[in-house]
Amino acid sequence: xxxxxxxxxxxxxxxxxxxETVGWAFHDGTRGTGPQLPEGEPPYPxxxxxxxxxxxxIQSPAPYALQPGAEYEVSYLANEFIxxxxxxx
Numbered sequence: 745x746x747x748x749x750x751x752x753x754x755x756x757x758x759x760x761x762x763x764e765t766v767g768w769a770f771h772d773g774t775r776g777t778g779p780q781l782p783e784g785e786p787p788y789p790x791x792x793x794x795x796x797x798x799x800x801x802i803q804s805p806a807p808y809a810l811q812p813g814a815e816y817e818v819s820y821l822a823n824e825f826i827x828x829x830x831x832x833x
Contacts, residue, residue, distance in 0.1 A: 745832050745833070746832070746833055747830050747831070747832055747833075748773040748774040748775075748777075748778060748830070748831050748833055749773045749828055749829075749830055749831075750770070750771070750772050750773060750774065750778055750779075750828065750829050750830075750831060751770070751771040751773075751826065751827070751828050752768065752769075752770055752771075752781070752787065752794065752799060752826070752827040752828070752829075753767075753768060753769040753770075753771075753824060753825070753826055753827075754767075754768050754786075754788065754791050754794060754824075754825045754827065755767035755768065755821040755822075755823055755824050755825075756790065756791055756823045756825060757823065758823060759804075759805055759807065759822075759823050761790060761791035761792045761795065761801075761804075761825065762790050762791070762792045763790060763791075763823075764789065764790060765786040765787075765788060765789055765790060765791070766821070766823075767821055768786055768787060770787070773831075774831050774833050777833045778831035778833060779831065791825045791827075794825075794827050795827075798829060799827035799828065799829050800827060800828050800829065801825060801826075801827055802826050802827065802828050803824075803825070803826040804825050804826075805822060805823050805824050805825065808822065
């Protein structure tokens with residue numbers, strides 16, 4: 745039996761875990777043999793829901809100061825939370 749890691753990135757509407765998921769990415773170290781996430785919709789409505797489902801939070805965003813007018817600039821998504829779970833395969 746081997747242990748493999750699954751990583752889930754959730755971008756939330758704000759810097760709090762209980763705010764709405766606005767984007768996500770899933771990376772599967774099990775090559776599809778572990779539990780999968782639904783496609784086409786956010787896997788969890790919030791970061792808190794991911795924690796309640798057993799994901800471990802490994803990184804949360806650093807606080808940042810919003811600048812007036814910055815909402816019109818193209819950049820990376822703020823409020824990125826990174827979760828992991830380890831799966832036995």
